[in-house]
Amino acid sequence: MDEGCSRIRRRVSVRKRNRPSLESLFAAPTAAELKSGDEEKEDEDEETVSGSRRRKTMDVQPVENIDSEEDMFGDYDSFAENSFLAQVDDLEQKYLQLPEHRKHATDHAIEDLCSESIKHNTLSITTVGDCTELKIDEHTKNQSGHEDVSVDPEADVLYDIPSSQVLFFENLYNSSSDLGDPSTEERDWNSSSHKTANEELPINNVEHPQQTDESSSKVRTSSDVNRRKSLKDHLKNTMTGNAKAQTPVFSRTKQLKETLLSEEINVAKKTIESSLDDLGPFYSLPSKVRDLYVQFKGIEKLYEWQHACLTLNSVQERKNLIYSLPTSGGKTLVAEILMLQELLCRRKDVLMILPYVAIVQEKISGLSSFGIELGFFVEEYAGSKGKFPPIKRREKKSLYIATIEKGHSLVNSLIETERINSLGLVVVDELHMIGEGSRGAILEMTLAKILYTSKTTQIIGMSATLNNVEDLQEFLQAEYYTSQFRPVELKEYLKIKDAIYEVDSKAENGMTFSRLLNYKYSDTLKKMDPDHLVALVTEVIPNYSCLVFCPTKKNCENVAEMICKILSKEYLKHKEKEKHEVIKNLKNISSGNLCPVLKHTIPFGVAYHHSGLTCDERKLLEEAYSAGVLCLFTCTSTLAAGVNLPARRVILRAPYVAKEFLKRNQYKQMIGRAGRAGIDSTGESILILQEKDKQQVLELISRPLENCYSQLVQEFTKGIQTLFLSLIGLKIATNLGDIYHFMSGTFFGVQQKILLKERSLWEITVESLRYLIEKGLLQKDTILTEKGLLQKGTIHGSEEEFQYSFHITKLGRASFKGTIDLAYCDSLYKDLKKGLEGLVLESLLHLIYLTTPYDMASQCHPDWMIYFRQFSQLSPAEQNVAVVVGVSENFIGKKASGQAIRKVDKNIVNRLYLSFVLYTLLKETNIWSVSEKFNMPRGYIQNLLSGAAAFSSCVLHFCEELEEFWVYRALLVELTKKLTYCVKAELIPLMEVTGVLEGRARQLYNAGYKSLMHLANANPEVLIKTIDHLSRRQAKQIVSSAKLLLHEKAEALQEEVEELLRLPSDFPGIVASSVEKA
C-alpha cells in the first residue's frame, strides 16, 4: 500500500484559439506523412472481420453506428428506435418537440470559439492526510433505521439493487448459498465488520430538513410537488404494495433514510456553494454515499492516493484532470465520487464514457443502486439502449453511461438541441483509447466538441497505460496526477523451456532465474503440450482462477480441448453439480444446442471465451467464471480490455496477438487481469516464450509504454471528414477560420508537429473541406465563391479566406444524419438509386441486400460451394434479385467449380452472400442452424444481424433526408424492425431489462412474465421456482433492474404531464418570471 511514487506534475496548458500567423502557415513544408506511430491492429485477424468499420444508429439524431462491443466481439448493436413502451417514447418525442424545449439557447459556445483567453491551469499540492475512514457512523445508522428495525438484512437491502450489489450481499449474508468462488473467501474487507467506527470527518446535522417526498430520495423544493403527487403516488403505491410481501417495513426504513439523505444533500450543496475547502460529510457528499460504498462495494477506506487526488486544489476548482495508475489501482472510485458530487451537489448531468458495451452494462448494474438510493437516473447508452436527444429531466439529474460511439452521438444531440451546458462532467475511462483507430478518432471528436462548445463542462480522463501524457494534457487543458500504487502485488514471470524467470528490472538482462517447472511429462504428453500449459494451470486451478491468453480464436478452442484431454478425472468432481447446471443453462439458451468443445471442457471447469460465442453464451460463461464454477478461460486479447474477469494467474501462451508481436500496452493490460483488489491476495503473470523471441520479449518487458497518437486524420472518412461535416451540420463552426481554429484545438492539432511532416494543418483542413465539396456533401456559401477558394493551388490563408463559410448539402445532411461512413455514401446513393428502377419486392432479399453493411461485405470470404448451394435453393423470384444486383448463376457456378474469374465486383458478390445469410436467418430465426448451413461462427452471425439492423436504420435516416428516396422509408422502417427483432418481437420488452438476453426472455415469457411491469412486480422467490436454472441472485437482479427501468419510464411520463400543464414561457403577454411562478 505504499504510495511512495506518487507525483503530481504541474503544467500550463495553452489552448490556441488565436489565429496562427499566416506566414507561419506558409512556412510549413508540403507533402504529407501522417504517421500513426502506433498502428495497432485490433485483436487477431479473424476478430477484425467484423471489426471497427461498421456503423450503427438509433434514432433521428446522428448516432455513431459502430459500437464498442465490436472490437471486442465484432458486434453491431441493435438500436432503440422500436424500443419498449413505444407509446412512452412517442409521448416523449412529442413533448420534446414542444416549442419551449427548443428555446433555452445558451450561446456561449460559439462566442467561446473565438475567445482569446488562454487558460492557465495551476496546481498546488495539498498535504496528503491519513486515509479517510469509510465506516458507518452509529448515529447515522440509527437515524437511518438500520439498527432499530428488525428485518432480514438481505430482504431490506436487496429490495432494489442490481446484480453486482446483490452478489455482494449474498457473499456477505448468505455465504452458504453462494456458488462458492474460492477467491472471494480471501476478501478481508468482506469478513471485517462494518458495524462500528467513529466518523473521522464531521457529519453536518441539519436542523431544518427540507420537504421530502414520501418515497424517493431527492430534494423537493419545487411547488410542483403536489401537482405531481397523484400520478407519482399511484405508481409508487402500486410498486410498494406489490413489494410489501417481501419487505414489510421497507417504506418506513426507506422514508427515514431518505429524510436524512435529503438533509445531507442540502447541506452538501450549501457547503459546496459556500466554500470549496469546507468538505461535506464525505467529500462534500452525504454520509450515505460512504455507507453505500461500504454496503455495496465493501470499500471501507479510501486509498491514500484516492484521498490525495480528491482533495487536490485543481480537482476542487473543477479543472480538467487526467490521472494514471496501474491496473487495479482503484481509479474508478475517484471518478465515481466526482460524478456523485456533480449530480447531487452541483445538480448537473454527467456522462461516463467506457470502452465496451459489456463494461457499460456492468457499470449500470453497479451504479443503479446508487441512483435509486441517492435520487438520480442512471441511463444506458450502449447496445440497443439510449435516447437521442436524451429525455430532459426536470428534477433528478442523469448519469449517462455510454460507449464511445454512443457518447459521441449523445454529445452531438446535446449540441444540436443547445443543451450541452447541462452536462457538468464527462469522465473517460481508458483514455489511451484515443490513440486507437476509428474509435480513437470518435473519442477525440467528442472531447474536442465539448471543449469547444461548453466552457462549463469538466473533463476527467483515466488510464493505466499512458505514456505521452503531456500531449493529452495540452489537448484537454488538464492537470495530471499519477502514482504507482497497486493494492495487490503483481509478479511477472517469463517461461523459457522448463525454466521460470522473474522479471526484474534490476537484473542485468531484466530477469532472474526463479525455479524449474516441477512436472513430469511423458513423451506423448510433451507432444501434446509442448509449452507445459497443463503444468502451469494445475498449480492454480481448480481452487483459484486462471486465464490463458491465446493468439487466435481457433487456438483458444484447441488449447481448452488439449488441457482437458490431459487433466486428471479428479477435476470433474470439483463443483460437479454446478458445472452440470452451466451446461444445462447453455443448452437452454441455445434452443437445445451446445458447442461440442464446451460440452467437453466445461465438466473440467474450463471454457474458451472469444467473439465466436453468442452474447447469451458469453454472459453465462462469465457468470460461471465469476462464481468460481469455471476456473479456467482460454481467451483472446479482447478479454483483457473488455471484461472484468480477474484471475490469480494469467498466462500468455505466446508473445503474439494473431501474427503481430505484442505491444507493451497490450501486455500490460493482459497481465493486469492478475490479482484484483479484494479478490486475490497475490497475482502473477507468466509469459511463455520460445528462445527465438527472447530478445524481443526482453525489450517488451523493459521498454516504456507506447505513445498514443491522434487518429483524426489517419481515419480519414471516419475522422476528419465526418468531423467537418458534423461541425458544419451542427453549426459548431461554419467558416474556414473557425474550422481551422477548431482543428488547432484537437489532439491532432496538439500533435501536428509530430504527425504532419510535409503539410500544414491549414492545408489538411482546406483539403478535407475541398474533398467534401467535391463529393457533393458541402457547398461554399454563394456570396463568397467568386474568388474560387479551395481550387487547388489557391490557398493563401488570407483574411478573406478565413471568412469563407459553408453549408451542408442534402446529401451531406443525409450522410451526417444517417452516420454513413463517408467512404460508402456514394455507393449507397447509387445502389438506392438503382433500386428505384427495379426493386424486387416479392421477398425481403433485395431490401436486405441494400441494408447489408458494406464494410462487413468487404471483409467477407464466401465459401463458393455453399454460395452455389444456397443460390440453387432460392425461388426464381429470389434468384432474380441476384441478377438485378449483377451476380449471375453462371458466375457462382464457375467459382464453385474452382475456376478463376476476374473482373467482378467483389463487394457486390460478397454483399449478396451476406444477404443470403441474413435472409435465411430471418426466415429460420435460429442462429445455430444458419451457422451450420453457412459454416460461420454463431457469434459472427449474431454480429452480422445486429450490424444489418443498425445499418438498415442508418439507411432509413439517410433516405429520410432525400426526397427522391421517399419510397424506401416505409419499407425500411419495417425491415429495420424485422432485423432488430429477429428474435420474436414479444420478447423485446423483457430484453430491455439490463441482463435479460434472449434465452432468459423466452423462459420468462413462457412463464407468463410478458412485460416490464410483470418483471418489476415479480417476486424473486417465485421466479426461482418457476424459471429453470435461475439463481436467486439473478432473479433479484432482474427484478431490481426492471423496477429501476419502470421507475425511469414513469418519471419521464410524469415530467411530460407537468410540462404539458405548464404555461408556455413565450406565451403572449407573460413575462418569464411569472411563468415560472405559475
Ligand SMILES: Nc1ncnc2c1ncn2[C@@H]1O[C@H](COP(=O)(O)OP(=O)(O)OP(=O)(O)O)[C@@H](O)[C@H]1O
Ligand atoms: N479504497 C479501496 N478499498 C478497497 N478496495 C478498493 C478501493 N478502491 C477500489 N477498490 C477495489 O479495487 C478493485 C479495482 O479497482 P478499479 O476497478 O477502480 O481499478 P482500476 O484502477 O480502474 O483498474 P483497471 O486499469 O484495470 O481498470 C475494485 O474491485 C474496487 O472495488
Ligand SMILES: [Mg+2]
Ligand atoms: Mg478501470
